[in-house]
Structures are given as C-alpha cells and as structure tokens.
Amino acid sequence: MSTNTDIVDGEAPRLTVLSKPIANAGDTVVVTGSFTAADNLFFGNTSVAPLTKSGTEMSFVVPDGTGSAFVMVVRGGELQSNKLLFTYAIPSEREGYKIGASYYDIDTTSFYRVGPGTDYMRLDLRDKDSINPLRVHLMIIDANNPNLSFKTVLAKDSVLDVETVIAMANRKSVAGKNYFAGINGDLFNNTAGNVNFGRITNASVVDGVITNSNSSIQTYAPVFFNDNTIYFDRIMFNNWVTMADGKRQSFRVINNGRGADDLVFYNSYRGKNTGTNVFGTELGVVPVNGNWGDYVDVPVKVLSKTTRASNMGSMVIPAGGAVLSGHDIQDTLYLRNGEIGDILKITAFISNVDGVKAEQLISGDFQVLRDGMPLNGDATRSARTAVGASQDKSKIIYCVVEGAIADVSVGASRTDLADIMKLAGAYNAVNFNGGSYSTMYAKGAGYNNTGLMNLPDNTTTAPNAGNGLFAVSNAPADAAVVKLVADLYSVRVKPNGTVTPRFYGLNQYGHIVASDISGVTLTEANGSGTIAGTTFTAGTSAGYTELHATYHGLSTVIKVAIVE
Numbered sequence: 001m002s003t004n005t006d007i008v009d010g011e012a013p014r015l016t017v018l019s020k021p022i023a024n025a026g027d028t029v030v031v032t033g034s035f036t037a038a039d040n041l042f043f044g045n046t047s048v049a050p051l052t053k054s055g056t057e058m059s060f061v062v063p064d065g066t067g068s069a070f071v072m073v074v075r076g077g078e079l080q081s082n083k084l085l086f087t088y089a090i091p092s093e094r095e096g097y098k099i100g101a102s103y104y105d106i107d108t109t110s111f112y113r114v115g116p117g118t119d120y121m122r123l124d125l126r127d128k129d130s131i132n133p134l135r136v137h138l139m140i141i142d143a144n145n146p147n148l149s150f151k152t153v154l155a156k157d158s159v160l161d162v163e164t165v166i167a168m169a170n171r172k173s174v175a176g177k178n179y180f181a182g183i184n185g186d187l188f189n190n191t192a193g194n195v196n197f198g199r200i201t202n203a204s205v206v207d208g209v210i211t212n213s214n215s216s217i218q219t220y221a222p223v224f225f226n227d228n229t230i231y232f233d234r235i236m237f238n239n240w241v242t243m244a245d246g247k248r249q250s251f252r253v254i255n256n257g258r259g260a261d262d263l264v265f266y267n268s269y270r271g272k273n274t275g276t277n278v279f280g281t282e283l284g285v286v287p288v289n290g291n292w293g294d295y296v297d298v299p300v301k302v303l304s305k306t307t308r309a310s311n312m313g314s315m316v317i318p319a320g321g322a323v324l325s326g327h328d329i330q331d332t333l334y335l336r337n338g339e340i341g342d343i344l345k346i347t348a349f350i351s352n353v354d355g356v357k358a359e360q361l362i363s364g365d366f367q368v369l370r371d372g373m374p375l376n377g378d379a380t381r382s383a384r385t386a387v388g389a390s391q392d393k394s395k396i397i398y399c400v401v402e403g404a405i406a407d408v409s410v411g412a413s414r415t416d417l418a419d420i421m422k423l424a425g426a427y428n429a430v431n432f433n434g435g436s437y438s439t440m441y442a443k444g445a446g447y448n449n450t451g452l453m454n455l456p457d458n459t460t461t462a463p464n465a466g467n468g469l470f471a472v473s474n475a476p477a478d479a480a481v482v483k484l485v486a487d488l489y490s491v492r493v494k495p496n497g498t499v500t501p502r503f504y505g506l507n508q509y510g511h512i513v514a515s516d517i518s519g520v521t522l523t524e525a526n527g528s529g530t531i532a533g534t535t536f537t538a539g540t541s542a543g544y545t546e547l548h549a550t551y552h553g554l555s556t557v558i559k560v561a562i563v564e
Contacts (some may be wrong), residue, residue: 012079013039018071022087023062026124030059031071031081031084038076038535043086043094044069062086070096074279091189097423099134101128101415107492112485113510114442115180116473117145120453124408128448134416137440137453139398143389147475150225150396151179152206152360154467155188159212159255159269161198162464164187165439166451173443180443180511181471183385183398187433192330194396196257200466202363203350208295211269213237213254221367223387223469224350225357230389230396231350232428239265241324241334241497242297242345246376249334254348263330265348266323269364274323278313282306283336285344287319287528293510295349302342307331322346326448337371362387362469364430368418372427377415383438383456384412387469397424397470400440400454437463444512445487445504479513481505484520492536492561500535501558503549520551538562 008384019030028051031041041048041058044065050058058073071081086469110122118141125134141148141515155163163171184430185530186200202220204212222235239251241263251265256266258276266274274282284304292298301322306312308331315323324344326335338344366376369388383403389396400423402409412420414431421429439462446459447453456463483506493499501522505514523532528545529538536547539562547558 013073013075013081015073015081017073018084018086020087021085024089025062025064025083027062028059029062029086029451030057031073032057032307033073033081035073035092037076039073040075042074042516043154044318062088062535084315087525096128097125099125099419099423100331100413102132108490110487111195111489112487113483113503113506114445115178115471116147116475116509118144118181118471118510120181120442120445125500128486131463132410133408134412134420135402135405136420137400137402138436139183139440139442140424141181141396141398141471143230143394143396148475149228149472149474150360151470151472152185152204152362152467153179153182153470154200154204154206154211154269155198155465157269158271159199160196160271162190162466163277164462165441165465165468166462167368168468169441169443169451170463172470175477177472178443178473178475178511181398182441182468183387183432184401184437184439184465185432185467185469186462187365189465198466199256200363201365203237203361204467205350205358205362206269208349208357208359209267209269209292210239210254210350211267212241212256215257221356221364222361223430224361224404225362226356226359230393232357232389232430233350233354235350235358237350239348240346241265243338244336244342244344245337248335249330251348254463258325258327262325262327262328263334264325265346266317266325268317268320270317273314273316274325276313276315278311278326279308280313280325280327281308281331281338282313282315282326282337283324283338283344284315284318284321285324285346286318288343292319295347296347300346302340302344304340305338305340307336312544322361325526344486360469363466364432366414366431368414368431369426369429369430371423371517372422374415374418376431377413377418378542379413379415381411381413382435383454384414384417384434385420385428385432385438385440386417387432388424388429391427395422395425396471397426397429398440398471399424399429400438403435403438403457405455405458432456433465437465437466439463439465442512443462444515469548473509473511475509475511478507478509478511479555480507481514481552482508482527484517484549484551484556486549486556488557488558490559490561492563495538495542497541497562498535498537499558500548501547503534503551507550517551520549523548528560536560
C-alpha cells in the first residue's frame with residue numbers, strides 16, 4: 001500500500017529539493033519528493049537508511065566523504081528517481097598527503113646538497129594499507145644561483161646514438177662546466193639494428209642549435225630554457241632557406257631522414273654524412289662570418305654540390321657548416337638552381353609565440369601540470385621521470401619515481417606524478433621518458449658513488465637514453481671539504497635492525513668532492529642501540545633517537561625512528 005495516494009503504480013519517484021545541498025559529514029539533510037514504503041535512498045552508490053520517512057520527505061545523516069555526490073531514490077529495485085547534487089562543505093579529515101587515490105605518510109629519508117643551489121631529497125611514502133608504497137627522488141634547484149645553468153645533452157652529440165645519463169655528464173664536464181645533476185629526457189628509438197636507432201621522438205635544442213625536429217610528430221610537451229628561465233609554452237619552428245634568387249622555402253625536418261619531396265637541413269649532430277640516397281640535390285654550406293650567430297638569416301656560402309646526375313648521395317657535412325638536401329620537387333624548384341659560391345641565408349631556431357628563443361629544449365610526452373592543474377592523467381603505474389618549476393620559476397624540480405620494487409615502490413601513474421610534483425612545489429610539470437629508462441644523476445653520490453640515485457629496473461646499472469637535461473655549475477674547482485653530510489636524513493628501522501649511513505664532503509659551492517668518507521666518528525643520543533664503526537644497531541624497544549657524526553671538526557645528525 002502506498003503512503004502517498006497520488007502515486008501511480010509503475011511511476012518513478014520524483015525528488016524536488018535537498019534542505020542542505022552543501023553540508024558536512026554527520027549533518028542531517030532532508031530530501032523532499034513523492035515516496036512509497038518500497039523506496040530506497042542512495043547517497044552516491046551507497047544505500048543509506050533514512051532517519052525519518054514519509055510520503056513527502058526523507059531525512060538522513062551525511063556519511064563521511066569528500067567532493068560531491070548525487071542523492072537519488074530507487075523504487076522496487078528498478079525505477080530510479082532524478083538526482084540531486086550534494087557537495088561537502090568541509091572535506092572529512094584524513095591523515096597524510098593525498099597522492100592519486102591514496103593517502104600517505106612521508107619520510108624524508110635523504111636530504112643533502114649536491115651542487116650550487118641544488119638539494120637532493122629521497123622521499124619514502126607509506127599509504128595507510130601498505131599496499132602502494134612509493135619512493136620518490138627529487139632535485140630542488142635554485143634557478144637564480146649565479147653558479148648554475150641548464151643544458152640539454154644529446155647522446156654522444158649525435159641524433160643516431162644512445163648513452164647513459166652518467167656517461168653524458170662525465171663526457172661533457174670540463175673545467176668551468178661541471179654537469180653535476182641530471183635526468184633522462186625524451187622518448188627515443190630503442191630498436192637495436194633499426195636505421196633510426198637512438199633518434200629521439202620530438203624536438204631538441206642544444207645551445208641554440210636544433211638537433212632534432214620531426215614533422216610527423218612535433219613535440220608533444222616541450223620544456224625549454226632561455227638563460228635560466230624555464231618555459232612550458234607551445235613552440236614555433238622558424239626554419240627556412242632563402243636562395244640566391246630570393247626564393248624561400250621551409251625545411252620539413254632537421255637531421256631526420258629525407259623522404260619524397262622533402263627539403264631537409266643537416267648539421268653536425270647528424271654525424272659525418274647526411275645518410276641520404278642519390279635521388280636528390282645537396283648543397284654543402286658554411287657561414288660567411290664563421291659562425292651561426294643567432295640562427296636568423298645567417299649568410300652562408302655554398303662550398304659543394306651534388307645532384308642525382310652525379311650519382312652521389314650522403315654528402316659529407318662541412319666542418320662548422322651544414323647541408324641542404326632536397327628531393328624531387330624541392331630539388332627541382334630550389335636546390336638545383338644553387339651553385340658553388342652562391343650566398344644563401346638560413347634561419348633555424350625554435351621560439352614561443354612571444355618570440356622567446358629556446359637555447360636549451362627537451363621534450364616530454366605529456367604535460368601533467370599546467371598552471372597548477374593536473375592534466376593527462378592515467379592509471380598505469382610505472383617508473384617516472386619529470387621536470388617542473390614553481391609558479392615564479394625560481395625553483396626547478398627534477399623528479400624520478402621508482403618503478404616496481406617489492407616493499408619499496410609500486411610506481412606512479414601520471415595522475416600520481418602530478419600530485420607528487422605539486423607536493424614538491426611545481427606549478428607546471430612535464431612527464432619525460434619513464435619505465436626502465438628513468439634515471440636521476442648526482443655527481444659523487446648514489447650507488448657505488450657512480451651518481452646513479454635510483455634503481456632502473458631494480459638494478460644499479462644506468463640505462464641508455466637518447467638525451468638528458470642537466471644542471472651545470474661554473475664554480476671554480478675546489479677540493480677543500482667544508483661541510484659533512486650523510487646520505488640518510490630521517491630513517492625507520494625495526495628493533496634489532498641496523499643503519500649504516502655513508503658520508504660525503506662538500507666544498508664551499510656545495511659540490512661533493514669527497515665520496516664515502518672514512519674516519520667518521522658516530523655516536524647515538526640516548527642509549528637506544530649500539531654503535532660499531534659507522535653502523536647503528538637498534539635495541540629491542542620502539543622509540544626515537546639521533547645519530548651524531550663528526551669528522552675533522554665537522555658534524556651532521558641523522559634522525560632514527562625505531563618502529564615495529
């Protein structure tokens with residue numbers, strides 16, 4: 001029997017209003033409508049028992065939750081009412097930091113300086129249910145530090161090769177240019193034996209020179225620097241040649257393979273030769289003034305020429321110069337009319353729409369934060385590499401999240417990564433190549449003091465990469481140790497467990513100039529365990545203590561929590 005004689009059998013219930021469309025968990029809310037005894041009340045996907053119920057009203061207590069939910073009534077298990085929106089005024093409090101769908105306690109396991117204005121942090125995140133732990137490696141870099149700059153490095157300075165981030169740093173470091181911190185960059189062709197093995201997927205700029213561009217997949221998520229200012233803007237390719245007769249034509253790609261009807265620009269990052277076939281015309285050119293300047297209408301002189309008639313492809317790229325390579329239509333309309341001795345003009349640079357030029361540019365596959373808002377989220381957990389910056393761009397953030405390592409990390413989704421970067425202070429952030437290629441480098445630290453800070457594929461072997469992004473120091477060489485730091489900052493240990501920190505010596509500029517220092521004296525603050533050399537063994541009781549390390553008048557402290 002219906003409690004409302006106006007209701008027709010088979011008719012869906014109808015809701016009119018919520019007494020409190022915005023309220024808190026635990027508040028009582030009344031929903032008005034037309035109801036029967038068979039009607040069930042739902043809050044979101046959860047059935048809730050009404051406090052009171054009549055033919056025109058039901059009251060209920062708002063369950064715990066956050067955000068918004070729909071209130072509706074289902075009659076007889078089949079007929080659904082319209083939905084009314086309810087929004088929590090104050091989210092229910094939950095302990096910890098929200099990363100993706102989980103809430104975490106965060107231990108700052110490591111925190112120490114690795115170079116001018118550059119701090120390394122290792123965060124160990126533990127969720128309430130202990131099923132989704134995360135390990136995050138961060139570099140927080142002061143972009144205003146006068147001893148710092150940022151550089152893109154192409155593997156072995158070639159578009160068709162690979163190299164570890166560690167090897168890039170060691171190879172590029174010279175007096176006055178210390179590549180002391182870095183991460184891997186763009187996706188790249190990793191198919192052994194492929195003609196394009198090593199080629200990165202998107203655009204790259206090194207010291208103002210475009211090393212890569214690809215017309216079929218222009219850069220997904222560019223990150224570029226002009227001086228020490230970082231940009232996450234859309235980019236413009238400003239690339240063309242003006243022939244001696246005034247005709248002007250854009251390059252389709254730079255340092256990529258030449259296809260039908262292509263006009264391609266090859267520079268030294270291609271290698272010794274263009275690698276083209278015989279079906280086209282190529283002009284070898286060098287700058288008239290000896291350098292490329294700002295790559296805007298640079299006068300160049302034609303030194304060499306080959307055509308399909310000469311049956312010669314793969315022209316040698318002149319030292320300090322480049323090759324213009326055209327096929328079919330580009331050959332016929334433009335390059336074939338060029339002659340040795342002609343003066344041409346070449347423009348080849350990347351900028352944003354405001355005309356700010358990219359001096360160093362590297363590309364990711366997705367921007368995960370734009371102006372503080374998450375983008376391009378997904379649910380796939382993996383090792384991740386990212387770069388971001390604070391809103392005022394004064395802080396640059398390098399990030400690597402470990403992949404699947406039992407009891408250490410389960411890997412992060414792009415959704416997780418956006419939250420992690422926001423937690424680290426980023427306002428904009430881009431996801432780079434991840435998975436087994438994720439690499440963070442800090443000179444003088446890391447596994448076996450190689451500089452490798454993370455565990456790619458749960459190993460201590462650095463993977464190859466197509467390119468990398470580095471923090472570079474111009475600080476003078478100085479081997480004097482003025483500060484002692486430990487590789488551990490705040491750690492957890494079980495009763496009877498052990499902790500053996502490593503110690504580094506920093507010079508006045510923050511560089512690690514002494515790795516794995518020996519001769520450190522270690523003491524413990526309150527008798528919570530024992531010391532043997534530089535190893536602390538916890539006692540049987542839970543509690544907190546500190547380890548005090550001293551070395552030649554220098555000291556540092558490690559916090560220890562003894563927990564079950």
